[in-house]
Amino acid sequence: MNDELQHLKNLGKTSAQWLHAVGIHSASDLRRLGAVGAYQAVRTRGFRASKVLLYAIEGALLDMHWNDLPEERKQALNQQLDAKSPAPRAEK
Secondary structure, rough: OHHHHHHHHOHHHHHHHHHHHHHOOHHHHHHHHHHHHHHHHHHOOOOOOOOOHHHHHHHHHOOHHHOOOOHHHHHHHHHHHHHHHOOOOOOO
């Protein structure tokens, strides 16, 4: 099987399997959803992905190693993620 996602920088077999499991099968699917949306979909599905996956997806979209993402970009991704995440429920 020729997996387009595995040909993107930073994305290996496990990352690609998680993305396929949430309906992301190509680079264009990934671009359409964006790094934050794709990461949220993976986490919502129950996969125990770390923030490195978020940075890896962003790096894949920019064709750069995730560790080379500027710190400001990582902070912006985390802020976007926080803004999209549902607020925690109040304890009763």
